[in-house]
Amino acid sequence: MTATALLEARGVRKRFGAVEALRGASFSVDAGEVVALMGDNGAGKSTLVKTICGVHAPDEGEILFRGRSIVRLTPSQIHGLGIETVYQDLALAPDLDTAANLFLGRELLARGLLGRLGVLAKRRMAGRTREVLAELKVNIKDPTAPVATLSGGQQQSVAVARAVTWADQLVLMDEPTAALGVPQTRAVLDLIRQVRDSGRGVVLISHSLPDVMAVSDRIEVLRLGRRVARLVTRDTNEQQVVAAMTGAFTNEDAA
Amino acid sequence: MRMPRWSAAAAAALLLTSLAACAGDSGNGDDGKTGGFKIALIPGVANDAYYGSVACGVQAAAKATNSTVEVQAPKSFSPTDQIPILQAVIAKKPDVIIIAPTDSKALYAPLKQATAQGIKVVLVDTTLEDPSIAEAEVSSDNIEAGKTAAAKLVELLDGKSGSVLTVNLSAGVTTTDDRFKGFAEGLKAAPTLKDLGQQYSNNSVQTASSIVSSTVAAHPDLVGIFSTAAFNTEGAVAALRAIKDNNVTIVGFDANPPGVKQIQDGEVAAQVVLKPYDEGVAAGEQAINALTGKPVTKKISTGAVVATKDNLNTPEVQKYLYSFTCPAA
Amino acid sequence: MTMTGTPTEAPAGSPVRGRGRRLLLGSATDITAILLVIVIVFGALNPAAFLTSANLINVLINASLLIVMAAGATFVLIAGGVDLSVGSVLVFSGVIAGKVMVAMGPQGWAASIVGIAVSLLAGAVWGAINGIVITKMRVPPLIATLGSFGAAQGLAQIITDGNDLKDIPNELIDTLGVGRFLGLPWLVVVALLVALVAGCVLAFTRYGRRTYAIGSNVEAARRAGINVDRHLISVYAVAGLLSGLAGIMSYAEFGSTTLSGHSTDNLAVIAAVVIGGTSLFGGVGTMWGTLVGTMIPAVLANGLVIVGLNSFWRDFTVGVVLVVAVYLDQLRRRSRTKR
Numbered sequence: 030m031t032a033t034a035l036l037e038a039r040g041v042r043k044r045f046g047a048v049e050a051l052r053g054a055s056f057s058v059d060a061g062e063v064v065a066l067m068g069d070n071g072a073g074k075s076t077l078v079k080t081i082c083g084v085h086a087p088d089e090g091e092i093l094f095r096g097r098s099i100v101r102l103t104p105s106q107i108h109g110l111g112i113e114t115v116y117q118d119l120a121l122a123p124d125l126d127t128a129a130n131l132f133l134g135r136e137l138l139a140r141g142l143l144g145r146l147g148v149l150a151k152r153r154m155a156g157r158t159r160e161v162l163a164e165l166k167v168n169i170k171d172p173t174a175p176v177a178t179l180s181g182g183q184q185q186s187v188a189v190a191r192a193v194t195w196a197d198q199l200v201l202m203d204e205p206t207a208a209l210g211v212p213q214t215r216a217v218l219d220l221i222r223q224v225r226d227s228g229r230g231v232v233l234i235s236h237s238l239p240d241v242m243a244v245s246d247r248i249e250v251l252r253l254g255r256r257v258a259r260l261v262t263r264d265t266n267e268q269q270v271v272a273a274m275t276g277a278f279t280n281e282d283a284a
Numbered sequence: 285m286r287m288p289r290w291s292a293a294a295a296a297a298l299l300l301t302s303l304a305a306c307a308g309d310s311g312n313g314d315d316g317k318t319g320g321f322k323i324a325l326i327p328g329v330a331n332d333a334y335y336g337s338v339a340c341g342v343q344a345a346a347k348a349t350n351s352t353v354e355v356q357a358p359k360s361f362s363p364t365d366q367i368p369i370l371q372a373v374i375a376k377k378p379d380v381i382i383i384a385p386t387d388s389k390a391l392y393a394p395l396k397q398a399t400a401q402g403i404k405v406v407l408v409d410t411t412l413e414d415p416s417i418a419e420a421e422v423s424s425d426n427i428e429a430g431k432t433a434a435a436k437l438v439e440l441l442d443g444k445s446g447s448v449l450t451v452n453l454s455a456g457v458t459t460t461d462d463r464f465k466g467f468a469e470g471l472k473a474a475p476t477l478k479d480l481g482q483q484y485s486n487n488s489v490q491t492a493s494s495i496v497s498s499t500v501a502a503h504p505d506l507v508g509i510f511s512t513a514a515f516n517t518e519g520a521v522a523a524l525r526a527i528k529d530n531n532v533t534i535v536g537f538d539a540n541p542p543g544v545k546q547i548q549d550g551e552v553a554a555q556v557v558l559k560p561y562d563e564g565v566a567a568g569e570q571a572i573n574a575l576t577g578k579p580v581t582k583k584i585s586t587g588a589v590v591a592t593k594d595n596l597n598t599p600e601v602q603k604y605l606y607s608f609t610c611p612a613a
Numbered sequence: 614m615t616m617t618g619t620p621t622e623a624p625a626g627s628p629v630r631g632r633g634r635r636l637l638l639g640s641a642t643d644i645t646a647i648l649l650v651i652v653i654v655f656g657a658l659n660p661a662a663f664l665t666s667a668n669l670i671n672v673l674i675n676a677s678l679l680i681v682m683a684a685g686a687t688f689v690l691i692a693g694g695v696d697l698s699v700g701s702v703l704v705f706s707g708v709i710a711g712k713v714m715v716a717m718g719p720q721g722w723a724a725s726i727v728g729i730a731v732s733l734l735a736g737a738v739w740g741a742i743n744g745i746v747i748t749k750m751r752v753p754p755l756i757a758t759l760g761s762f763g764a765a766q767g768l769a770q771i772i773t774d775g776n777d778l779k780d781i782p783n784e785l786i787d788t789l790g791v792g793r794f795l796g797l798p799w800l801v802v803v804a805l806l807v808a809l810v811a812g813c814v815l816a817f818t819r820y821g822r823r824t825y826a827i828g829s830n831v832e833a834a835r836r837a838g839i840n841v842d843r844h845l846i847s848v849y850a851v852a853g854l855l856s857g858l859a860g861i862m863s864y865a866e867f868g869s870t871t872l873s874g875h876s877t878d879n880l881a882v883i884a885a886v887v888i889g890g891t892s893l894f895g896g897v898g899t900m901w902g903t904l905v906g907t908m909i910p911a912v913l914a915n916g917l918v919i920v921g922l923n924s925f926w927r928d929f930t931v932g933v934v935l936v937v938a939v940y941l942d943q944l945r946r947r948s949r950t951k952r
Contacts, residue, residue, distance in 0.1 A: 122833050134839050390867040
């Protein structure tokens with residue numbers, strides 16, 4: 030682990046009305062590693078991710094990206110730093126094709142006068158899309174078909190590919206395999222490894238212990254809004270993780 | 285999905301062909317110089333018994349010369365609906381088009397297209413601002429009819445004093461404009477009656493009804509209503525019925541079946557009955573004259589009768605009540 | 614729950630052929646076939662009357678107002694909205710233009726050009742109001758545009774006292790109204806130009822693509838950083854502007870504001886757009902489809918009169934074609950989603 034983590038959250042508190050979702054939560058992830066963020070329902074995983082991405086502003090605490098605070102930034106500014114999130118609902122436009130979804134909101138315009146009129150550079154976007162898909166070893170037979178025609182696993186891959194296209198630093202994923210069958214899950218896990226191997230950091234929220242054990246390098250466990258355990262995947266096992274989630278095990282000092 | 289597409293196309297073809305087969309063909313009119321002409325009649329609006337009587341009249345005149353009549357009516361009284369129909373009719377190249385223009389200006393250009401192609405034009409009921417392109421204009425003398433209505437209302441009111449409202453159709457329709465003109469003129473003969481002028485219902489029963497209700501509220505001395513068209517009479521009757529007002533005498537216009545019933549039920553004191561059947565006959569005759577090279581009377585006015593409960597069943601009045609069923613020739 | 618098993622890709626046929634067809638006609642292949650069938654049937658039944666250039670040009674003229682309004686409606690429906698106010702905005706814009714032209718002229722080119730500009734502006738303003746009520750006040754589009762349907766028509770009648778305005782510079786009548794450009798009526802030229810430009814914007818520009826995106830998944834568009842509210846307001850404003858264009862075209866064509874002649878335009882426009890393959894749920898549609906969709910009722914109206922059928926059959930037939938088109942659209946949608 031390097032001295033300055035890629036992204037680090039310290040003592041984050043967040044309250045929604047009467048509910049305190051985060052009570053001094055912490056988290057860290059480095060470049061080139063997959064960290065799984067686990068915890069029972071209501072532990073605060075989604076809230077922590079949304080706070081990191083700028084959707085919510087924390088009441089207290091610090092979030093540092095490469096050592097610099099990012100708590101005051103808007104979601105667009107955070108995207109600009111190279112951080113992207115793949116939400117559980119994928120946020121894909123079903124009637125648009127793969128390339129259109131990849132470039133949603135960040136469309137490439139043609140050069141010169143045409144570009145100033147807003148004309149799209151469709152060929153360039155298609156080319157870039159092919160490159161990204163090849164790089165991630167994602168196989169989509171007809172990239173010009175609407176993404177609604179793709180299988181669940183492929184749609185997930187397109188959402189991940191989109192995040193990877195724009196995030197050159199860190200990708201956060203919320204339950205990427207929750208709705209997938211066995212072969213598609215395997216493909217997505219392979220994809221996650223590709224992303225890690227490209228040098229980016231990956232944060233993975235998942236309920237699936239087998240998936241987490243298979244793909245993550247480290248596991249951080251949240252419970253009741255606070256980090257209770259930090260585990261290295263190859264040195265731990267499923268029982269220990271469950272124990273951390275239920276509170277029977279902790280290796281974190283009280284914050 | 286290839287199957288649905290081809291069967292959809294086949295179904296569409298089948299539907300159209302069968303519809304066309306059911307359509308009355310417009311007949312093979314010979315190119316006879318004395319008969320067998322193709323007459324196209326374009327009324328002002330469909331589903332109006334007034335134009336039904338006009339059509340009957342045209343058909344009677346056509347029968348005499350072995351000519352055929354094809355009727356195509358717009359679904360609303362508006363040039364936006366009438367002009368596309370006129371253009372399609374022109375494409376069929378009839379010998380003559382008898383038409384009731386729904387707008388005195390807008391119909392000029394399309395009718396000019398017809399005459400440019402050698403199709404003769406006869407105007408019936410309403411007319412154009414510039415009728416020079418037509419062979420003949422046949423209409424009711426609506427000014428005279430309006431005066432007749434005024435005279436009847438004055439007679440019925442028998443010296444009472446109060447105000448009188450006219451519920452009219454839309455501005456710019458020559459027939460109804462003339463009816464009010466005549467009525468206002470005739471009303472002057474009764475100094476005890478105050479003329480409140482006219483309001484437009486744009487052919488909506490709803491609007492006519494609210495016009496009458498608000499007038500009664502604003503002028504409690506309202507004693508008479510003149511309605512220039514069927515929908516207006518309906519609206520007036522409904523409004524008065526709702527406020528249970530028996531002090532207002534209505535003189536209406538147009539004797540289509542609901543109008544006749546209104547007289548029978550006593551809700552309307554009198555209806556001015558035009559003679560659309562006569563209009564149709566005259567229009568048909570002038571059209572044939574124009575086609576056979578005989579002299580044409582450029583302007584014909586047909587008259588009106590007044591129907592009341594007393595004379596409703598006399599043959600004089602009966603034969604002019606509006607209907608889609610044509611009287612035996 | 615997705616099925617397990619090998620993921621199947623796009624519809625049958627090689628990717629190249631499927632993509633070619635998609636590029637060419639989008640969701641409008643079936644409906645173009647139906648239009649061709651209708652033309653062939655009428656042409657066979659009475660070629661001398663139906664298949665003349667004069668008659669076909671008349672059909673185009675009668676479709677021209679609808680084409681202009683339907684172009685705007687295509688954007689609105691693709692974006693997931695709906696606009697019921699088109700006919701009333703048409704009338705209202707014509708009325709405002711009429712009043713201004715009378716004040717300025719009532720004859721002359723200056724008055725004419727100002728009249729056109731005013732009509733476009735009046736339409737655009739109504740459209741923007743629609744957009745603001747829908748996005749900022751969160752009133753559902755159906756209700757918001759139903760409100761302007763009544764309000765615009767009502768205002769037009771208040772301003773004119775219920776009587777159609779008939780004063781329009783002869784210059785406008787002679788050019789836009791009845792004049793021709795290279796043999797084609799100006800009305801048709803304008804309509805086709807509008808369809809062409811609108812089609813290009815839809816198919817080739819970022820604006821068009823974002824319209825599809827918002828209609829397809831508005832939340833995804835928002836998260837991608839697209840300013841959804843601003844885009845929607847502009848889409849409704851464009852639809853209003855095009856209704857304003859139709860307003861001055863109608864005034865020039867009929868020489869009258871035809872206050873009572875446009876109350877069912879909104880349904881005719883929506884039917885045309887939906888027949889052309891645009892989905893009522895947003896995200897799908899093409900301008901070519903809309904063009905075909907407007908031609909079908911126009912051809913039917915003309916052809917049915919020529920073969921001698923009462924024009925009430927037109928309403929019946931358009932109704933049936935509308936249902937068939939939406940049914941085919943549903944089939945297409947269901948066959949490509951796996952859910």
